[in-house]
Each structure stands twice: as C-alpha cells, then as structure tokens.
Amino acid sequence: MVLVGVVVRVHGLRGETVVDLHTDEPGERFAPGTELAVRRSGGARSAPLRVATARPHSGRLLVRFDGVEDRDGAEALRGAQLLLPTSALGAPEDPEEFHAHQLEGLRAELTDGTVVGTVREVVHGPGGELLVLDRPEGPEVMVPFVTAIVPTVDLDGGRIVLDPPEGLLDPED
Numbered sequence: 001m002v003l004v005g006v007v008v009r010v011h012g013l014r015g016e017t018v019v020d021l022h023t024d025e026p027g028e029r030f031a032p033g034t035e036l037a038v039r040r041s042g043g044a045r046s047a048p049l050r051v052a053t054a055r056p057h058s059g060r061l062l063v064r065f066d067g068v069e070d071r072d073g074a075e076a077l078r079g080a081q082l083l084l085p086t087s088a089l090g091a092p093e094d095p096e097e098f099h100a101h102q103l104e105g106l107r108a109e110l111t112d113g114t115v116v117g118t119v120r121e122v123v124h125g126p127g128g129e130l131l132v133l134d135r136p137e138g139p140e141v142m143v144p145f146v147t148a149i150v151p152t153v154d155l156d157g158g159r160i161v162l163d164p165p166e167g168l169l170d171p172e173d
Contacts, residue, residue, distance in 0.1 A: 001083040001084065001085055002083060002101050004022055004029045004030075004036065004082055004083065005021050005029070006019065007019055007063075007074075007078055007082065009078060010071055010078070011057070011062050013071050015065070015069045015070050015071065015073050016063065016074060017062070017065070017074045017077055018057070018060050018061075019082065020060055021060060026054070027054075031051065031054070032052060035048050035050050035051075036049050036082040036084060037084070038081070038082065039083060040080055040081075041079055046080075049067075049082070050065060050066040050067075051065060051066075052066045098155075100129075102155055103131065103160070104119055104120065105118065106118070106153075106159055106160050107160070108131070108159070108160050109160075110161070110163070111162070116135060117135040118133065119131050119133060120132045120133065120134045129145040131144075131160070143162060143164065143169075148163070149162060149164055149168070150162055151163055
C-alpha cells in the first residue's frame with residue numbers, strides 16, 4: 001500500500017474533507033469511483049472509502065466520499081491516511097521518476113561500493129524529497145534525493161548509489 005493523502009480537516013457542512021496530498025497525480029488517484037484503503041492513527045485499518053467528488057482547493061484537495069453526507073461523518077475521518085495498493089500504480093513514464101515504495105528497502109552505497117545503509121522511507125518535504133537511511137552503525141540520516149547526491153538508482157540491483165558532500169553522512173555531535 002502507498003500513501004496518497006491524509007484527511008486534515010472538514011470543509012463545510014455537506015461531508016467534504018480537506019486532503020493533504022501525497023501524490024503527483026491527484027486527478028487520477030482521487031477520481032470519482034476510486035476506492036481507497038483507510039489507515040487510522042496507530043495503524044488500525046477501517047473500511048475502504050470510495051471517492052464521490054474531488055476538487056482542488058488552496059493547494060489541497062476537497063474530497064467527498066460515498067456515504068459521508070454531513071460534517072459529523074467527515075469529522076470522523078480527520079487524520080485518516082488514504083492508501084492505494086501499489087498494484088494500482090502504473091510505472092512512471094519518465095525513467096528518472098520513481099514511486100516511494102520502489103525506493104524503500106534499497107541498499108544505499110557509496111560510489112566505491114561501501115554500504116552505508118538502507119532506504120527506510122521517502123519524506124516529501126517542501127524543498128523536495130529526502131531519503132531516510134537506516135544505518136548499520138549510527139543514527140539514521142536524511143539524504144536529499146537529487147541527482148548530484150544520488151546519481152544512480154538501480155531498482156533491478158536493489159541499490160542506490162550516493163555521492164554525498166563532505167559531512168552529510170557524519171553523525172551530529
């Protein structure tokens with residue numbers, strides 16, 4: 001499953017929710033009729049939701065789900081993570097683009113082959129994506145997912161190659 005959005009609040013009285021997007025293709029992921037799995041805080045799953053309507057609003061999406069007809073029903077969804085099965089995602093058209101789930105679990109190594117960790121997750125920040133690396137020794141480290149630092153993504157080989165600037169992988173004191 002891959003995260004495509006999070007319900008952050010209610011909008012209006014007719015059951016619309018404000019969804020913080022975690023996808024590059026909101027029109028496709030939130031098309032009317034799309035069924036989304038729901039994960040609550042603590043990881044509990046609940047019944048899937050089917051998108052009734054979706055429209056852009058201030059950099060987010062206003063989404064109404066089938067069966068959610070009023071503010072109280074929408075309020076009950078606050079904080080819910082909206083998920084799609086990875087099988088529902090097509091391969092990116094651009095060979096330089098990747099879905100987060102494709103990167104998670106890849107071995108991270110330096111250009112000389114030294115293994116420095118494993119990609120635990122991809123964090124989508126306002127300045128771009130960060131790879132969170134679990135390291136065999138030492139604390140986790142966040143690496144900007146940019147070509148200058150991550151010149152190679154080898155999905156078939158199960159690895160990414162890093163060419164980090166000095167100090168990026170050093171633990172903080």
